[in-house]
Amino acid sequence: MLETYSGGCACGAVRYEVMVPPMFVHCCHCTECQRLTGSAFVMNALIETAHIQIKSGDLTPISVPTHSGGPHDIYHCSSCQTALWSDYGRKPALRYLRVGTLDEPSRMPPDVHIFTRSKLPWVNLSNEAAVFDVYYHQETLWPAENYARRRAVETA
Ligand SMILES: [Zn+2]
Numbered sequence: 001m002l003e004t005y006s007g008g009c010a011c012g013a014v015r016y017e018v019m020v021p022p023m024f025v026h027c028c029h030c031t032e033c034q035r036l037t038g039s040a041f042v043m044n045a046l047i048e049t050a051h052i053q054i055k056s057g058d059l060t061p062i063s064v065p066t067h068s069g070g071p072h073d074i075y076h077c078s079s080c081q082t083a084l085w086s087d088y089g090r091k092p093a094l095r096y097l098r099v100g101t102l103d104e105p106s107r108m109p110p111d112v113h114i115f116t117r118s119k120l121p122w123v124n125l126s127n128e129a130a131v132f133d134v135y136y137h138q139e140t141l142w143p144a145e146n147y148a149r150r151r152a153v154e155t156a
C-alpha cells in the first residue's frame with residue numbers, strides 16, 4: 001500500500017510530496033512553538049528527509065533561538081516565507097513537517113500532545129492521543145516499526 005501526501009506553501013511555489021506515513025505526529029503546546037507559529041500549538045509530523053520529495057520551489061532555512069540552546073532551523077518558502085518544516089538539532093535526515101501545510105492536514109492527526117503545561121486553557125483535547133505535561137519516552141509510545149525508522153535516521 002503506497003500512501004502519498006501532498007502539500008505546499010501559500011503562494012504555490014513550493015510543492016512537495018510525502019511518500020510514507022509519518023513516524024509519529026507531535027502536537028506541541030510549548031511557549032516556543034506558540035511564539036514561532038503565532039498560534040496555540042504546532043503540529044509536527046516526524047518524517048525522514050529522504051521521504052519528502054520537493055516537486056517545485058526553493059526553501060530557505062532560518063535559524064531561530066531556542067530555550068534549550070540547541071539548533072532549530074525552520075525551512076521557509078523563499079518567495080512567500082510559509083514555514084514548511086523544521087530541523088531540530090541539525091539532523092539532516094529528519095524533518096518535522098508542519099502538518100498544516102498538507103493539502104489534507106486531517107490525514108496526519110496527532111499521536112501525542114506535549115508540553116501541555118503551557119496549553120492554552122480553551123484548547124480541549126480529545127482522548128485519541130496521549131497527553132504529557134512536558135515530554136515522553138519515544139521507545140515506549142511509538143509503534144516498534146516506526147521507532148526502528150527513527151533509530152535508522154539517528155545513525156544516518
Ligand atoms: Zn510560497
Ligand SMILES: [Zn+2]
Pocket residue numbers: 028029030031032033034042115
Ligand atoms: Zn514546542
